Amino acid sequence: MVKASGDRWQPLGRAAVPYLFLAPALVVLGMTVFWPALRALYLSFTSYGFDVTQPPLWIGLENFQNLLKDRTFWVTVKNTVVYLVGVVPILAIAPLLLAILVNRKLPGIRWFRVAYYTPVVVSVVVAGIAWRWLYAENGLFNQFLLGSGLLEKAVPWLTSPALSLPSVMVVTIWKGLGYYMVIYLAGLQTIPKDLYEAAAIDGSDGWKKHWDITLPLMRPYIFLVTVISAIAATKVFEEVYILTQGGPLNSSKTIVYYVYEQAFQELEMSYACTVGLALFLVILTLSILRLVLDRNSDSTPYL
Amino acid sequence: MIPSPDPRSRRQPTLFRRLEQIFTTAPVHIVVIAITVLWTLPTAGLLISSFRQPDALRESGWWTVFTPPFEPGQFHLGNYADVLASEGMGQAFLNSLIITIPATVMPIAIATFAAYALAWMQFPGRQLLFVMIVGLLVVPLQMTLIPVLRVYSTLGLSGTFLGVWLAHTGYGMPFGIYLLRNYIGTLPRDLIEAAAVDGASHLKIFTRIIVPLSTPAIASFAVFQFLWVWNDLLVALVYLGGNQNVAPVTLVLRNLVGDRGQDWHLLTAGAFISMIIPLLVFFALQRYFVRGLLAGSVKG
Numbered sequence: 001m002v003k004a005s006g007d008r009w010q011p012l013g014r015a016a017v018p019y020l021f022l023a024p025a026l027v028v029l030g031m032t033v034f035w036p037a038l039r040a041l042y043l044s045f046t047s048y049g050f051d052v053t054q055p056p057l058w059i060g061l062e063n064f065q066n067l068l069k070d071r072t073f074w075v076t077v078k079n080t081v082v083y084l085v086g087v088v089p090i091l092a093i094a095p096l097l098l099a100i101l102v103n104r105k106l107p108g109i110r111w112f113r114v115a116y117y118t119p120v121v122v123s124v125v126v127a128g129i130a131w132r133w134l135y136a137e138n139g140l141f142n143q144f145l146l147g148s149g150l151l152e153k154a155v156p157w158l159t160s161p162a163l164s165l166p167s168v169m170v171v172t173i174w175k176g177l178g179y180y181m182v183i184y185l186a187g188l189q190t191i192p193k194d195l196y197e198a199a200a201i202d203g204s205d206g207w208k209k210h211w212d213i214t215l216p217l218m219r220p221y222i223f224l225v226t227v228i229s230a231i232a233a234t235k236v237f238e239e240v241y242i243l244t245q246g247g248p249l250n251s252s253k254t255i256v257y258y259v260y261e262q263a264f265q266e267l268e269m270s271y272a273c274t275v276g277l278a279l280f281l282v283i284l285t286l287s288i289l290r291l292v293l294d295r296n297s298d299s300t301p302y303l
Numbered sequence: 304m305i306p307s308p309d310p311r312s313r314r315q316p317t318l319f320r321r322l323e324q325i326f327t328t329a330p331v332h333i334v335v336i337a338i339t340v341l342w343t344l345p346t347a348g349l350l351i352s353s354f355r356q357p358d359a360l361r362e363s364g365w366w367t368v369f370t371p372p373f374e375p376g377q378f379h380l381g382n383y384a385d386v387l388a389s390e391g392m393g394q395a396f397l398n399s400l401i402i403t404i405p406a407t408v409m410p411i412a413i414a415t416f417a418a419y420a421l422a423w424m425q426f427p428g429r430q431l432l433f434v435m436i437v438g439l440l441v442v443p444l445q446m447t448l449i450p451v452l453r454v455y456s457t458l459g460l461s462g463t464f465l466g467v468w469l470a471h472t473g474y475g476m477p478f479g480i481y482l483l484r485n486y487i488g489t490l491p492r493d494l495i496e497a498a499a500v501d502g503a504s505h506l507k508i509f510t511r512i513i514v515p516l517s518t519p520a521i522a523s524f525a526v527f528q529f530l531w532v533w534n535d536l537l538v539a540l541v542y543l544g545g546n547q548n549v550a551p552v553t554l555v556l557r558n559l560v561g562d563r564g565q566d567w568h569l570l571t572a573g574a575f576i577s578m579i580i581p582l583l584v585f586f587a588l589q590r591y592f593v594r595g596l597l598a599g600s601v602k603g
Contacts, residue, residue: 018424025417032473036447115339121581123534126574130345276446287441
């Protein structure tokens with residue numbers, strides 16, 4: 001922690017200056033994050049909704065009791081967990097392999113970057129439009145599978161309960177790969193070249209050298225990517241909203257989508273706050289994990 | 304290419320080695336190229352579709368343009384002309400800019416002031432404040448939607464640009480302060496103390512020393528915030544609601560996806576135009592993007 005030895009150059013009567021510098025930030029944060037979060041906590045103990053002119057009515061733990069009994073909620077929890085388990089390992093490993101593959105002079109590396117960064121930069125709405133073309137009943141995937149004789153019938157990628165969630169997961173992976181690859185590429189730059197040369201003398205070459213050297217040295221980065229992608233995956237909303245609207249039969253409904261649906265479609269405001277609180281607890285756990293990892297790694301130059 | 308004085312004696316091993324290299328690296332190249340093509344497919348399809356005739360677009364997928372006979376005449380720029388001329392879309396792009404620019408500039412300014420105070424001023428509660436602000440990174444913005452919307456309704460801020468600016472400013476603030484505070488804290492102490500000894504006020508130190516020296520960190524925050532706001536759907540959806548006059552591109556595109564059919568030609572061209580600005584911002588400031596990313600970007 002940097003300490004300013006500024007007592008000398010801060011005359012009395014100027015004690016208010018730091019607070020003036022901080023005031024705009026504190027006001028905005030208080031208004032949009034801090035107070036609303038506390039308010040949401042309070043609302044989750046009340047009955048408040050449809051008729052917004054009525055003030056919230058304190059009902060104690062009723063929302064929480066309902067939450068525990070709410071089958072749809074548990075389906076969304078299950079979906080979010082499936083989503084996490086499906087997306088996070090792939091996003092932790094695949095970008096690393098790709099980063100190792102391209103961490104050398106390759107012709108056309110510029111195009112390569114465009115190919116992987118474009119999905120990162122485009123909005124989920126645009127991504128959703130592009131992917132619907134591939135997933136549609138007469139879309140590219142089905143045309144290809146039918147045309148090549150691999151399948152007899154078109155696959156309902158987005159409209160069958162078994163496939164809707166995996167189809168959404170594919171879009172998330174498509175969008176995230178380039179992002180995490182950048183983190184890994186930056187990490188690979190920190191590994192000294194002599195290490196590989198020394199390893200080559202000891203007979204460690206090819207992919208073995210990556211197993212012996214790259215993997216251990218990249219461990220902090222792998223942890224970082226795992227936690228960042230896990231937090232992002234827990235909050236998945238827009239992909240679901242654009243591609244499936246949570247359907248069919250709740251098969252792709254995630255916790256955040258459920259919060260949105262309860263609040264703005266069912267108008268069960270206070271119940272939505274209760275679901276949001278459950279989400280908060282999950283993210284809090286992941287974030288604490290992340291802070292602990294941050295502290296133990298040198299991977300974050302600004303810390 | 305061959306620096307040897309006697310090319311003949313050297314050529315053969317070199318050729319052999321080059322062939323060997325090609326064969327050992329070929330699988331790697333093929334894998335990389337295959338994945339890259341796969342990754343380009345969705346956006347490439349969008350690009351191709353955006354140049355196709357509205358009728359063709361409705362009848363067949365974009366990949367059919369590769370089946371013979373190949374007619375260059377089937378492509379046209381009409382979709383782009385239509386999008387730019389159509390009232391809704393043109394207005395939507397304008398709205399996106401009106402939303403994004405202040406929603407990027409405001410948090411930068413506010414967060415930089417706060418970061419300087421937290422890094423270089425001594426006052427009671429400094430440490431606690433910093434921890435609390437960073438702690439707010441954990442709050443998912445979805446939790447704040449309902450209470451904020453309630454306040455906005457009473458204040459008449461829902462459906463207004465001001466409401467969206469404030470929300471984005473607040474949501475981007477914890478990450479911005481975190482990133483900037485950590486960067487500003489590493490600036491050379493001598494420089495700042497020397498200026499203070501010379502009688503410079505905090506405001507002067509801030510504008511003359513801190514801001515110019517913090518450009519890299521400010522740029523990385525700017526890239527993140529810009530991309531985030533430009534691509535945002537949820538915040539616009541909730542706080543702007545059904546007000547079409549203030550709807551950004553993401554919202555208008557989403558509504559077009561909803562009513563299937565008629566407007567696919569507008570949708571593809573519009574989607575592509577909406578990609579151009581983030582791509583430009585990203586490739587122009589790529590360096591800073593990577594830095595910000597490594598500083599740990601988790602928000603919302």
